[in-house]
Amino acid sequence: MSMLTRLHYFNCVVETGSISQASRVFDLQPSSISRQLAALEKELGITLLNRTTRNIGLTEAGQTYYQYSQRIVAELEQANRAVNDLQQNPKGNLKISMTVGFGESCVLPLIPAFIHKYPEVKIELELSERVIDLVEDNVDIAIRSGRLPDSNLIAGKLMDNNFILCASPEYLNTHGSPENTESLADYDCIRYGYSGWRDWFVIKGKARKLTIKEGLVVNSVNGQKQLLLNHAGLALIPTWAVKDELNNGTLLQVLADSIFSPYESLSSTYAIYLKRDLISPKVRVFLDFLKENITK
Structure with a gap:
C-alpha cells in the first residue's frame, strides 16, 4: 500500500470522524482502514489518533501531521488536474x-x-x-x-529536398550555361559547408560523384542563395530555398533534366x-x- 493511499485514508478518518464512515467512502472493510492507519503510525513511529469505542481524536502529533497531509493530497490532486488538462488542451x-x-x-x-x-x-x-x-x-x-x-x-x-542546380541570369549570360554535368568543372561552384553536403552527385541508376571547381564554401543555405543572387556562380540547393526566386526569374535552373544530390542518395x-x-x-x-x- 502506498504512503499516498494511507494519507487519503487518514484524512478521510479525520474529516468524517470515524473509521466506519471512511470505510463507506472508500467501499472497504473498517478493518482494512484500521490496518493502514496502524501501518502509517508504525512507519512514522508515533501515534496520530486517539481511539475509543465511540470516538477518534487527533493527538498533538496527529494535528500537525494532518495539516501537512491535507496540503500534500490537495497539491497532488491539483497536479493531476493540471497534467490532465495539458493532455486534453494544447498548452x-x-x-x-x-x-x-x-x-x-x-x-x-x-x-x-x-x-x-x-x-x-x-x-x-x-x-x-x-x-x-x-x-x-x-x-x-x-x-x-x-x-x-x-x-x-x-x-x-x-x-523532399529536391536539390537543383541554379544560377542568376546575369552569371549565365556572362559565362554561358553548362551543356552537361562534365562541364561543371569549368564553372564557379558554390558549395554548402556542412560536411555531408559538400560533394555533388548526379543520380542516374546509381549515384556518380561530379568533378567541380574548388570555389566558394558557405555554411548556410541562405548564404548560398545570397551568393547566387549576386552572380557568384552555380549552387546545388534545395528547391524549397529558391522557389520564389525561380518563380520571379531572379534565379534559373540549370541542367533540369538531371537529378542531383549532395550525397549518394535523395533526401x-x-x-x-x-x-x-x-x-x-x-x-x-x-x-x-x-x-x-x-x-x-
Missing part, C-alpha cells in the same frame, strides 16, 4: 530546433498563424545546424534532413520527436499544422 512551452535555411524559408512564416490558432502554446525556436540531443537539450521537435540517429526517435516526413526533411506512448497535445497539433501548411 505549455514548446521548444523547436530547426536548420537555419529550412527554418527561415519554410517554418518561420507559419509560426504567427500557429500562435493565433493555439495561443496557450508558448514557442521557443532554435535555428542551428548543430546536431542536437532531444533529451539533453530539452527539445520537443527537431526539424532535420537525413536518417534517424536513434531508435528512440520518430520521424515524420515533411517534404527529405523530417520532424523528429521522441518515441513515447502518449504524444502531448502541443507536439501533436504542431506536427499536424506543419504537415497541413508546408508546401510540398
Whole structure:
C-alpha cells in the first residue's frame, strides 16, 4: 500500500470522524482502514489518533501531521488536474530546433498563424545546424534532413529536398550555361559547408560523384542563395530555398533534366520527436499544422 493511499485514508478518518464512515467512502472493510492507519503510525513511529469505542481524536502529533497531509493530497490532486488538462488542451512551452535555411524559408512564416490558432502554446525556436540531443537539450521537435540517429526517435516526413542546380541570369549570360554535368568543372561552384553536403552527385541508376571547381564554401543555405543572387556562380540547393526566386526569374535552373544530390542518395526533411506512448497535445497539433501548411 502506498504512503499516498494511507494519507487519503487518514484524512478521510479525520474529516468524517470515524473509521466506519471512511470505510463507506472508500467501499472497504473498517478493518482494512484500521490496518493502514496502524501501518502509517508504525512507519512514522508515533501515534496520530486517539481511539475509543465511540470516538477518534487527533493527538498533538496527529494535528500537525494532518495539516501537512491535507496540503500534500490537495497539491497532488491539483497536479493531476493540471497534467490532465495539458493532455486534453494544447498548452505549455514548446521548444523547436530547426536548420537555419529550412527554418527561415519554410517554418518561420507559419509560426504567427500557429500562435493565433493555439495561443496557450508558448514557442521557443532554435535555428542551428548543430546536431542536437532531444533529451539533453530539452527539445520537443527537431526539424532535420537525413536518417534517424536513434531508435528512440520518430520521424515524420515533411517534404523532399529536391536539390537543383541554379544560377542568376546575369552569371549565365556572362559565362554561358553548362551543356552537361562534365562541364561543371569549368564553372564557379558554390558549395554548402556542412560536411555531408559538400560533394555533388548526379543520380542516374546509381549515384556518380561530379568533378567541380574548388570555389566558394558557405555554411548556410541562405548564404548560398545570397551568393547566387549576386552572380557568384552555380549552387546545388534545395528547391524549397529558391522557389520564389525561380518563380520571379531572379534565379534559373540549370541542367533540369538531371537529378542531383549532395550525397549518394535523395533526401527529405523530417520532424523528429521522441518515441513515447502518449504524444502531448502541443507536439501533436504542431506536427499536424506543419504537415497541413508546408508546401510540398
